[in-house]
Amino acid sequence: xxxxxxxTYEEMSRLAAQMVAELVRKKPRCVIGLATGSTPVGTYKExxxxxxxxxxxxxxxxxxxxxxxxxxxxxxxxxxRYFMNDNLFNHINIRKENTYVPDGMxxxxxxxxxxxxxRIREHGGVDVQILGIGGNGHIAFNEPGSSxxxxxxxxxxxxxxxxxxxxxxxxxxxxxxxxxTMGIGxxxxxxxxxxxxxxxxxxxxxxxxxxxxITAMCPAxxxxxxxxxxxxxxxxxxxxxxGDYPAEPHxxxxx
Ligand code: PGA
Numbered sequence: 001x002x003x004x005x006x007x008t009y010e011e012m013s014r015l016a017a018q019m020v021a022e023l024v025r026k027k028p029r030c031v032i033g034l035a036t037g038s039t040p041v042g043t044y045k046e047x048x049x050x051x052x053x054x055x056x057x058x059x060x061x062x063x064x065x066x067x068x069x070x071x072x073x074x075x076x077x078x079x080x081r082y083f084m085n086d087n088l089f090n091h092i093n094i095r096k097e098n099t100y101v102p103d104g105m106x107x108x109x110x111x112x113x114x115x116x117x118x119r120i121r122e123h124g125g126v127d128v129q130i131l132g133i134g135g136n137g138h139i140a141f142n143e144p145g146s147s148x149x150x151x152x153x154x155x156x157x158x159x160x161x162x163x164x165x166x167x168x169x170x171x172x173x174x175x176x177x178x179x180x181t182m183g184i185g186x187x188x189x190x191x192x193x194x195x196x197x198x199x200x201x202x203x204x205x206x207x208x209x210x211x212x213x214i215t216a217m218c219p220a221x222x223x224x225x226x227x228x229x230x231x232x233x234x235x236x237x238x239x240x241x242x243g244d245y246p247a248e249p250h251x252x253x254x255x
Pocket of ligand 1: 138
Protein backbone atom coordinates (compact mmCIF):
# COMPACT_ATOMS: atom_id res chain seq x y z
CA UNK A 1 0.00 0.00 0.00
CA UNK A 2 1.29 3.43 -0.84
CA UNK A 3 0.73 5.69 2.16
CA UNK A 4 0.98 9.46 1.84
CA UNK A 5 0.63 11.75 4.82
CA UNK A 6 -0.21 15.32 3.85
CA UNK A 7 -0.15 18.29 6.16
CA THR A 8 -3.72 19.44 5.55
CA TYR A 9 -7.15 18.29 4.37
CA GLU A 10 -6.84 20.61 1.35
CA GLU A 11 -3.55 19.02 0.26
CA MET A 12 -5.00 15.52 0.75
CA SER A 13 -8.03 16.46 -1.35
CA ARG A 14 -5.93 18.07 -4.08
CA LEU A 15 -3.78 14.98 -4.49
CA ALA A 16 -6.80 12.66 -4.66
CA ALA A 17 -8.43 14.93 -7.26
CA GLN A 18 -5.22 15.04 -9.31
CA MET A 19 -5.12 11.24 -9.39
CA VAL A 20 -8.73 11.03 -10.53
CA ALA A 21 -8.21 13.80 -13.11
CA GLU A 22 -5.19 11.97 -14.50
CA LEU A 23 -7.35 8.89 -15.07
CA VAL A 24 -10.17 10.90 -16.67
CA ARG A 25 -7.72 12.55 -19.10
CA LYS A 26 -6.07 9.25 -20.03
CA LYS A 27 -9.25 7.22 -20.22
CA PRO A 28 -12.24 9.49 -20.92
CA ARG A 29 -14.65 6.54 -20.64
CA CYS A 30 -13.36 5.49 -17.23
CA VAL A 31 -15.47 4.09 -14.40
CA ILE A 32 -15.05 5.83 -11.04
CA GLY A 33 -16.31 4.44 -7.73
CA LEU A 34 -17.49 7.26 -5.49
CA ALA A 35 -18.02 7.70 -1.77
CA THR A 36 -20.20 10.04 0.25
CA GLY A 37 -19.59 11.55 3.70
CA SER A 38 -17.55 14.57 4.74
CA THR A 39 -14.17 13.16 3.70
CA PRO A 40 -14.41 13.31 -0.13
CA VAL A 41 -16.16 16.71 -0.30
CA GLY A 42 -12.83 18.55 -0.76
CA THR A 43 -11.84 16.14 -3.54
CA TYR A 44 -15.15 16.77 -5.30
CA LYS A 45 -14.71 20.56 -4.92
CA GLU A 46 -11.29 20.30 -6.55
CA UNK A 47 -12.67 18.16 -9.41
CA UNK A 48 -15.39 20.77 -9.96
CA UNK A 49 -12.73 23.50 -10.07
CA UNK A 50 -10.73 21.47 -12.59
CA UNK A 51 -13.84 21.02 -14.72
CA UNK A 52 -14.60 24.75 -14.68
CA UNK A 53 -11.06 26.12 -14.97
CA UNK A 54 -9.13 23.38 -16.73
CA UNK A 55 -11.82 21.83 -18.95
CA UNK A 56 -11.69 18.47 -17.20
CA UNK A 57 -14.28 16.57 -19.23
CA UNK A 58 -16.65 14.12 -17.53
CA UNK A 59 -18.96 13.66 -20.53
CA UNK A 60 -18.07 9.98 -20.99
CA UNK A 61 -17.30 9.10 -17.37
CA UNK A 62 -19.41 6.48 -15.57
CA UNK A 63 -19.69 6.43 -11.78
CA UNK A 64 -20.88 3.90 -9.21
CA UNK A 65 -21.50 4.97 -5.64
CA UNK A 66 -20.70 2.71 -2.74
CA UNK A 67 -23.92 2.83 -0.78
CA UNK A 68 -27.35 4.29 -0.05
CA UNK A 69 -29.66 4.35 2.95
CA UNK A 70 -32.64 2.03 2.78
CA UNK A 71 -35.89 3.98 2.78
CA UNK A 72 -34.62 7.42 1.75
CA UNK A 73 -35.86 8.59 -1.66
CA UNK A 74 -33.45 10.45 -3.96
CA UNK A 75 -35.28 13.68 -3.12
CA UNK A 76 -34.42 13.37 0.60
CA UNK A 77 -31.59 15.76 1.39
CA UNK A 78 -29.74 13.05 3.36
CA UNK A 79 -29.97 10.43 0.63
CA UNK A 80 -26.67 9.71 -1.04
CA ARG A 81 -28.16 10.33 -4.50
CA TYR A 82 -29.07 13.83 -3.33
CA PHE A 83 -25.59 14.27 -1.81
CA MET A 84 -23.86 13.27 -5.06
CA ASN A 85 -26.01 15.57 -7.20
CA ASP A 86 -25.43 18.42 -4.79
CA ASN A 87 -21.71 17.94 -4.17
CA LEU A 88 -20.53 16.84 -7.62
CA PHE A 89 -22.84 15.81 -10.44
CA ASN A 90 -24.78 19.10 -10.73
CA HIS A 91 -21.52 21.01 -11.16
CA ILE A 92 -19.72 18.98 -13.84
CA ASN A 93 -20.66 17.80 -17.32
CA ILE A 94 -21.36 14.19 -16.37
CA ARG A 95 -24.47 12.59 -17.87
CA LYS A 96 -26.83 11.70 -15.01
CA GLU A 97 -27.71 8.42 -16.71
CA ASN A 98 -24.05 7.45 -16.32
CA THR A 99 -24.18 7.91 -12.55
CA TYR A 100 -25.26 4.90 -10.52
CA VAL A 101 -26.21 4.98 -6.84
CA PRO A 102 -27.75 1.90 -5.16
CA ASP A 103 -31.54 2.11 -4.93
CA GLY A 104 -32.55 2.25 -1.29
CA MET A 105 -36.23 2.32 -2.28
CA UNK A 106 -36.25 -0.84 -4.43
CA UNK A 107 -39.16 -3.21 -3.72
CA UNK A 108 -36.90 -6.19 -4.23
CA UNK A 109 -33.61 -5.11 -2.70
CA UNK A 110 -31.68 -8.38 -3.26
CA UNK A 111 -32.60 -8.24 -6.97
CA UNK A 112 -31.55 -4.58 -7.12
CA UNK A 113 -28.22 -5.48 -5.47
CA UNK A 114 -27.58 -8.25 -8.02
CA UNK A 115 -28.43 -5.83 -10.84
CA UNK A 116 -26.01 -3.26 -9.40
CA UNK A 117 -23.20 -5.81 -9.53
CA UNK A 118 -24.18 -6.70 -13.09
CA ARG A 119 -24.11 -3.04 -14.17
CA ILE A 120 -20.58 -2.66 -12.77
CA ARG A 121 -19.50 -5.70 -14.77
CA GLU A 122 -21.25 -4.44 -17.93
CA HIS A 123 -19.26 -1.24 -17.69
CA GLY A 124 -16.02 -3.19 -17.44
CA GLY A 125 -15.44 -2.83 -13.70
CA VAL A 126 -14.34 0.10 -11.57
CA ASP A 127 -11.05 1.75 -12.61
CA VAL A 128 -10.54 3.70 -9.42
CA GLN A 129 -12.52 3.49 -6.21
CA ILE A 130 -12.52 6.39 -3.76
CA LEU A 131 -13.11 5.37 -0.14
CA GLY A 132 -13.47 7.05 3.21
CA ILE A 133 -13.08 5.09 6.44
CA GLY A 134 -15.40 4.92 9.44
CA GLY A 135 -14.08 5.53 12.94
CA ASN A 136 -14.83 1.80 13.41
CA GLY A 137 -12.79 0.83 10.33
CA HIS A 138 -15.73 0.30 8.02
CA ILE A 139 -15.48 0.90 4.26
CA ALA A 140 -18.73 1.85 2.59
CA PHE A 141 -21.31 0.43 5.05
CA ASN A 142 -19.37 -2.80 5.57
CA GLU A 143 -19.35 -2.69 9.34
CA PRO A 144 -16.88 -4.65 11.51
CA GLY A 145 -17.59 -8.35 11.17
CA SER A 146 -18.61 -8.08 7.51
CA SER A 147 -17.46 -10.90 5.30
CA UNK A 148 -14.28 -9.89 3.54
CA UNK A 149 -15.73 -11.58 0.43
CA UNK A 150 -19.15 -9.88 0.63
CA UNK A 151 -21.05 -8.54 -2.37
CA UNK A 152 -23.60 -5.73 -2.70
CA UNK A 153 -26.32 -6.32 -0.10
CA UNK A 154 -28.27 -4.83 2.80
CA UNK A 155 -26.36 -4.20 6.02
CA UNK A 156 -27.62 -3.16 9.43
CA UNK A 157 -25.77 -0.04 10.52
CA UNK A 158 -23.76 -0.15 13.74
CA UNK A 159 -24.97 2.13 16.49
CA UNK A 160 -21.57 3.88 16.29
CA UNK A 161 -22.17 4.63 12.61
CA UNK A 162 -25.71 5.86 13.24
CA UNK A 163 -24.36 8.11 15.99
CA UNK A 164 -21.57 9.43 13.70
CA UNK A 165 -24.08 10.17 10.97
CA UNK A 166 -26.74 11.65 13.27
CA UNK A 167 -24.99 15.00 12.83
CA UNK A 168 -26.66 15.24 9.42
CA UNK A 169 -30.16 14.48 10.77
CA UNK A 170 -32.38 16.23 13.34
CA UNK A 171 -31.98 13.31 15.74
CA UNK A 172 -30.47 9.81 15.85
CA UNK A 173 -33.97 8.32 15.55
CA UNK A 174 -34.17 9.67 12.02
CA UNK A 175 -30.94 7.94 10.90
CA UNK A 176 -31.93 4.89 8.85
CA UNK A 177 -31.11 1.51 10.38
CA UNK A 178 -30.22 -0.20 7.12
CA UNK A 179 -28.24 0.58 4.02
CA UNK A 180 -27.51 -1.04 0.68
CA THR A 181 -23.75 -1.25 0.29
CA MET A 182 -21.25 -2.61 -2.17
CA GLY A 183 -19.55 -5.57 -0.54
CA ILE A 184 -15.91 -5.81 0.40
CA GLY A 185 -15.43 -8.36 -2.39
CA UNK A 186 -16.99 -5.86 -4.80
CA UNK A 187 -14.69 -3.05 -3.64
CA UNK A 188 -11.62 -5.31 -3.89
CA UNK A 189 -12.28 -5.82 -7.61
CA UNK A 190 -11.63 -2.15 -8.39
CA UNK A 191 -8.38 -1.82 -10.34
CA UNK A 192 -7.14 0.90 -8.02
CA UNK A 193 -8.28 2.19 -4.65
CA UNK A 194 -7.71 5.59 -3.05
CA UNK A 195 -8.63 5.64 0.63
CA UNK A 196 -8.83 9.03 2.30
CA UNK A 197 -8.88 9.97 5.97
CA UNK A 198 -8.70 13.26 7.76
CA UNK A 199 -9.16 14.37 11.36
CA UNK A 200 -7.89 12.84 14.56
CA UNK A 201 -11.07 10.76 14.95
CA UNK A 202 -9.82 8.57 12.06
CA UNK A 203 -6.24 8.09 13.28
CA UNK A 204 -6.80 4.81 15.15
CA UNK A 205 -8.86 3.29 12.32
CA UNK A 206 -6.24 4.25 9.72
CA UNK A 207 -3.41 2.78 11.80
CA UNK A 208 -5.39 -0.46 12.18
CA UNK A 209 -6.22 -0.52 8.47
CA UNK A 210 -2.69 0.14 7.21
CA UNK A 211 -0.48 -1.47 9.85
CA UNK A 212 -2.71 -3.79 11.86
CA UNK A 213 -3.65 -7.40 11.20
CA ILE A 214 -6.08 -8.18 8.39
CA THR A 215 -9.33 -8.78 10.17
CA ALA A 216 -13.04 -8.49 9.51
CA MET A 217 -13.17 -6.41 12.71
CA CYS A 218 -11.41 -3.65 10.74
CA PRO A 219 -12.86 -4.07 7.24
CA ALA A 220 -10.47 -1.49 5.73
CA UNK A 221 -7.52 -3.73 6.69
CA UNK A 222 -8.44 -6.05 3.78
CA UNK A 223 -6.97 -3.37 1.48
CA UNK A 224 -3.55 -4.72 2.48
CA UNK A 225 -4.42 -7.58 0.09
CA UNK A 226 -5.11 -5.22 -2.84
CA UNK A 227 -2.16 -4.60 -5.19
CA UNK A 228 -2.79 -0.92 -5.96
CA UNK A 229 -4.02 1.10 -3.00
CA UNK A 230 -3.05 4.66 -2.21
CA UNK A 231 -3.93 5.78 1.32
CA UNK A 232 -3.85 9.55 1.72
CA UNK A 233 -4.32 11.18 5.11
CA UNK A 234 -3.95 14.60 6.60
CA UNK A 235 -1.53 14.99 9.48
CA UNK A 236 -4.14 14.34 12.18
CA UNK A 237 -5.47 11.11 10.64
CA UNK A 238 -1.90 9.91 10.01
CA UNK A 239 -0.76 10.63 13.58
CA UNK A 240 -1.01 7.03 14.85
CA UNK A 241 0.86 5.46 11.91
CA UNK A 242 4.21 4.01 12.94
CA GLY A 243 5.81 3.81 9.50
CA ASP A 244 7.74 6.68 8.01
CA TYR A 245 5.63 7.77 5.07
CA PRO A 246 6.34 10.42 2.44
CA ALA A 247 4.22 13.46 1.65
CA GLU A 248 4.47 12.85 -2.09
CA PRO A 249 3.40 9.86 -4.19
CA HIS A 250 5.96 7.92 -6.22
CA UNK A 251 3.84 8.64 -9.25
CA UNK A 252 0.49 10.16 -10.13
CA UNK A 253 -0.02 7.68 -12.91
CA UNK A 254 -2.91 5.31 -12.37
CA UNK A 255 -2.40 1.73 -13.45
P1 PGA B 1 -17.05 10.66 6.85
O1 PGA B 1 -17.51 9.14 6.81
O2 PGA B 1 -16.35 10.90 5.53
O3 PGA B 1 -18.32 11.47 6.95
O4 PGA B 1 -16.15 10.82 8.01
C1 PGA B 1 -16.64 8.16 6.33
C2 PGA B 1 -17.26 6.80 6.52
O5 PGA B 1 -18.00 6.60 7.49
O6 PGA B 1 -16.97 5.90 5.71
